[in-house]
Amino acid sequence: MQFDLQHTDSATAARAGTVTTDHGQIQTPIFMPVGTLGTVKAVHQRELKEQVKAQIILGNTYHLYLRPGTEVLEAAGGLHKFMQWGGPILTDSGGYQVFSLAHRRKITEEGATFASHIDGSKHLFSPESSLGIQRSIGGDIVMAFDECPPYPSTRKYTEDSMHLTHRWLERCVTYMKESTPLYGHGQALFPIVQGGSYDDLRRQSCEFIAARDQPGNAIGGLSVGEPIPDMYRITELCCEILPKDKPRYLMGVGTPANILECIARGVDMFDCVLPSRNARHGMLYTRDGIINIRNARWKNDHSPIDDHPEAAPTSQIHSKAYLCHLLRCNELLAGQLSTLHNLTFYLSLVREARTRILDGSFLTWKNDLVPNLERKL
Known part of the structure; x- marks a missing residue:
């Protein structure tokens, strides 16, 4: 994997770059739709490429390990061939899913033992087994196995957890050096910064991870319930320390x-499940604000769902009234149209952000747009 930083905004720390993988290039900044089980829910791979214009998607190690399993994935030649997606794929480590199973797991130095949410069977994820599964899945970018502490956590718990994540990272780096990809394309390891909402721990974690000199770096343990200002503060702190010549993934x-x-x-x-998950419940994101398309006010509104030139073609064709009707009737097409809308919006937003970074207008554009994005219509 290669990262070329093309431009940094003069008024902010915003960057435009290109990540090159064996399955294609990724223009950053980028949003990655989440394909938990080998599918971005309600969207065909052709639509992901042609309408959403997704450049990279996610696969979920925990879920793909349980179903269909590594044996099936290896027989297919990896997730790319299994789901017929020709672009880059990032696989998470399973750490966050194990974190979310707090009542079903036990964490030790070896790894995390957990009970399957499907049938209660017991499994162990360790740094080595997590990356072994990610080898079987075949993602272009693979994530180090970490522990994600809950919010809030005591300083002692957060610090102990961070050091455990660092020790696990050392094992991840060793595993990647001593193993080889299964399908003939490269796999880049991204370590994950932890440290909760404690600035000094975050700084320590960033410095530790930067010293491992991996192809890219991730910031984890945010968006887990902490106040939004804390998320922004920690993100800014981490970006000031993490290497400038490598991609940063939040x-x-x-x-x-x-x-x-x-x-x-x-x-x-x-990455985030919000655009696809919320779409299935009728929440649509637009440049003018957030629409709950189930509300009665849209029942007889025959204007397009979104007539912005960058909106999904289906959003420019179908009306708010039609989508309101479909959702209220629980029609399957409702999930498809609303998910296409939200994912297309997210991808068009980061594309425009990139254009604004390159032409020097990013800060003014962002400041004008953000209040609209948070408004409920």
């Missing part, structure tokens, strides 16, 4: 406003 963030604010602080890559 995990699990967030709303359109969150993304623009964190781009301004130096983040290059984002």
Whole structure:
């Protein structure tokens, strides 16, 4: 993997760059749709490429390990071939899913033992097994196995957790050196910064991870319940320390406003389930604000869902009244149209952010747009 930093905004820390993988290039800043189980819910891969214009998607190590399993994935030749997606894929480590199973898991130095949410069967994720599964999945970017402490956590718990994540990282680096990819394309390891909301711990974690000299770096443990100002403060602190010549990935963030604010602080890559999950419940993101399309006010509104030139073609064709009707009737097409809308909006937003960074208008554009993005219509 290679990262070329092309431009840094003079008024903010926003950056425009290019990540090159064996499955293609990624223009940053970028948003990555989440394909938990080998599919971005309600969207076909062709639509992801042609309408959403996604450049990279996520696969979920925990879920793909449980279903369909590594044996099936290896027989298919990896996730790219299994789901017929030709672009880059990033795989998470499974650490966040284990974190979310607090009542079903036990963490030790070896790793995390957890009970499957499907059938209760017991499994162990360690740094080595997590990366072994990610080898089987075949992602272009693979994540180090970490512990994500809950918010709030005591300083002692957060510090102990951070040191455990660092020890696990050393094992991840060793595993990557001593193993090889399965499908003939490279896999780049991204370590994950932890440290909760404690500035000194975050600084320590950033310095430790930067010293490992991996192809890219991620900021984890945010968007887990902490106040938004804390998320912005920690993000800015981390971006000031993490290497400038490597991509920075903020995990699990967030709303359109969150993304623009964190781009301004130096983040290059984002993922989040919000646009697709909220779409299925009728929440649509637009440049004018947030629409709950189930509300009665849209029942007889025959204007387009979104007539912006960069909106999904289906959003320019179908009316708010039609989508309101579909959602209220629980029609399957409702999830498809609303998910296409939200993901296309997210990708068009980061594309425009990149254009604004390159032409020097990013700060004014962001400051004008963010209040609209947070408004409920």
